[in-house]
Amino acid sequence: MFVRIVKMGFHEDKVDAFLDNFEEVKQNIRNFPGNRFLELYRDKNDPTIFFTYSYWETEADLENYRKSELFIEVWAFTKQLFRQKAEAWSVDKLVSLQ
Numbered sequence: 382m383f384v385r386i387v388k389m390g391f392h393e394d395k396v397d398a399f400l401d402n403f404e405e406v407k408q409n410i411r412n413f414p415g416n417r418f419l420e421l422y423r424d425k426n427d428p429t430i431f432f433t434y435s436y437w438e439t440e441a442d443l444e445n446y447r448k449s450e451l452f453i454e455v456w457a458f459t460k461q462l463f464r465q466k467a468e469a470w471s472v473d474k475l476v477s478l479q
Contacts, residue, residue, distance in 0.1 A: 382417060385443055387433045388468040395462035396429055406455050410435070413451065415442020429464065440471070 391399055403421060411419040417436040424430035437443045446452050460467070 382436055382438055382474065383440065384472050384474050385433075385435045385437060386470045386472065389431050389433075389459070389463060390427075390465040390467075391429045391431070391462050392464045393429050395464075399431070399459060399462050402455070402458055406451070409451055410446075410455070413442075413446050413449070415439060415445065436474075443471070 389399075407419060407421075410416060415438040417438060418434070419436075420434045422432040422434070424432075435443075437446075
């Protein structure tokens with residue numbers, strides 16, 4: 382399993398559109414084959430910066446999602462709201478304490 386982290390910066394007047402759309406699609410993303418976890422975070426100092434954290438069983442699962450109609454539609458909508466280019470990282474989780 383690995384973690385995908387995506388940082389997105391939105392135009393201030395587009396934040397509500399992003400949040401509304403995320404509310405509509407979050408369960409579909411979370412229920413996509415291979416997805417095990419999904420969270421959305423908002424920066425404490427800049428309310429136009431958001432991060433998604435998603436856990437995937439395999440890299441192939443993430444790639445299948447990225448090639449899916451769901452992702453294509455979500456990304457087409459989301460990227461038009463950006464004020465800066467999104468950044469993304471795929472990382473292996475080494476330690477988790479609860």
